[in-house]
Amino acid sequence: MTKKQRHWQDLDSSHYLHPFTDHGQLSKKGSRVFTKGKGIYIWDAEGHQILDSMSGLWCVNLGYGRTELIEAAHKQMQELPYYNSFFQCAHPPAIELGEILSNISPDGFSRVFYTGSGSEANDTVIRMVRRFWQLQDKPEKQIIIARKNAYHGSTIAAASLGGMEGMHAQGAGIPIPNIIHIAQPYWFQEGRDQDPNTFGLAIAEELEKAIDHHGIDKIAAFIAEPIQGAGGVIIPPETYWPAIQRICDDNEILLVADEVVTGFGRLGEWFGSTTYEIKPDLIAFAKGVTSGYLPLGGVLVNDKVADILIEKGGEFIHGFTYSGHPVSCAVAIANIKALAEDNVIETVKDHTAPYLAKRWQSLSDHPIVGEARIKGLVAALELCKDKKTGKRFAAEHNVGSLCRDLAIENGLVMRAVGDTMIIAPPLIITHEQIDELITKAISTLDATAAAVQRI
Ligand SMILES: Cc1ncc(COP(=O)(O)O)c(C=O)c1O
Structure with a gap:
């Protein structure tokens, strides 16, 4: 960790009460500080490039850095x-x-x-x-x-x-x-x-x-x-x-x-x-x-x-x-x-959403995914212990949070709502970037499945 990142984390946990945050956990772990955004990517203070598949908080529809x-x-x-x-x-x-x-x-x-x-x-x-x-x-x-x-x-x-x-x-x-x-x-x-x-x-x-x-x-x-x-x-x-x-x-x-x-x-x-x-x-x-x-x-x-x-x-x-x-x-x-x-919305309707739908729905084949659903550019994966019956993992294992943390390490923001993983990428996402998102989602799901085995 860089000295600057550590400095920000210390100041942050001393002074800043964040929304929707467990402050006990935050002061132990330290926050992830983001410093830059361009297109569909954000960068943290240590220089990691991350695909922001949540558009910030469902809002950066045009992507970052629009002059x-x-x-x-x-x-x-x-x-x-x-x-x-x-x-x-x-x-x-x-x-x-x-x-x-x-x-x-x-x-x-x-x-x-x-x-x-x-x-x-x-x-x-x-x-x-x-x-x-x-x-x-x-x-x-x-x-x-x-x-x-x-x-x-x-x-x-x-x-x-x-x-x-x-x-x-x-x-x-x-x-x-x-x-x-x-x-x-x-x-x-x-x-x-x-x-x-x-x-x-x-x-x-x-x-x-x-x-x-x-x-x-x-x-x-x-x-x-x-x-x-x-x-x-x-x-x-x-x-x-x-x-x-x-x-x-x-x-x-x-x-x-x-x-x-x-x-x-x-x-x-x-x-x-x-x-x-x-x-x-x-x-x-x-x-x-x-x-x-x-x-x-x-x-x-x-x-x-x-x-x-x-x-x-x-x-x-x-x-x-x-x-x-x-x-x-x-x-x-x-x-x-x-x-x-820029015809962004028509492009979503006619090209980007159908392409993402095809790729996203293929994730339902993954052994820990019970359902992959999508409409437009908003989508979810239900993580399950038994994909046939939809039986969930034990709540105390917080598999959704684990998956979210592994995703970030993998260069992908996905949000966890319990054991439901959700995305809502910027509307300007390209087919190539969708391929990158799906590749990262698959490796994150594999890593989650492997981590769950070890619990
Ligand atoms: C459907 C919906 N309504 C209202 C809000 C609240 O918006 P704000 O956080 O800007 O107050 C949100 C925020 O996520 C939302 O998703």
Whole structure:
């Protein structure tokens, strides 16, 4: 280890409380310090080149080091580095981005509310849907139905929408009242005794049951990620979303798509709602809107909801200092322009995703892989002790974490969610780089299988 790396690790464990990190472990092991990124690769402080198959945290859609994004930020910082959009003020980047977002959004969306992150976007969703029903003279419509094992962010409200048991178990009054969680469409884990499409329908019916149980006059909205990301890349069976859409249409509730992961090209369309033919009322976004170069999030609001908020609502008493930050918006404009001009999303749909799918699915032949699933450029591997029955390794062996550590040593970032390994590579990944990813994934799986034998 270099002296510089050791120095950073010491300072880091002395002063820096990281998110989603066990600090006891971090101070023993020392963090891995990254210093550089280019294309789909990152470099650590010791100079190791690593293929970042997680796009940072599902966000660096255009890859690292894009000069047009850097220049857009520089130019905007020189012109107007900050001004707010409270109290009827605005600035060109936020205005222009609003128009661009409405052009690329699904039909019926012409308005955006900006936030600084995905969590704040989902907090905003809660406020907006409840305000919408209040303005419709139905203030008792308060309950938002979400799903177990969903991730919607880390603020108290967003973590309440989320169905992460570990987060709820750490106190803090999570979940807040009037949020309920129904089953997730996780076929591999929870539905293998049924055919996937039968399971998909049965899980969608949980929404209808929850509406009947609590009463339609109490339900404000249903929120879900088109594909659950942080929960382990849970790709719903084909029958799931059409049934959910029908239930939302038949009942008087709003449908909210959390597209923080699936937005901006991840599934080969601008939004995952298009991929799944979902017609949401609100879309939460963040991450890929700037390719993660600067923080920005928001809620796209369809005309049905926006018209009520505008015509009847008066002042919406909600907002953030960094709502529509001019530099973030300038970077988002450059990012969306590059995604469009370079045909990145069409290339994902027509070339990259089908190629990755072919190569990724071949990993299901590996002795410790129970399932390899993929949609667009987001994919998962289920690590299993018995691939036929899907029996897992003993939890105390933390095989997923072991596999993740071996992957990094092998020059590949893969994320572990329990014993599910997930990837979401930058959208610019080439076929040659996919071959490299798969070669590294195979050697990592071999090394994991060998290490498991020794336990
Ligand atoms: C689906 C989804 N929603 C919301 C969030 C929260 O976004 P942020 O971390 O920007 O607050 C995330 C973050 O991973 C996410 O995956």
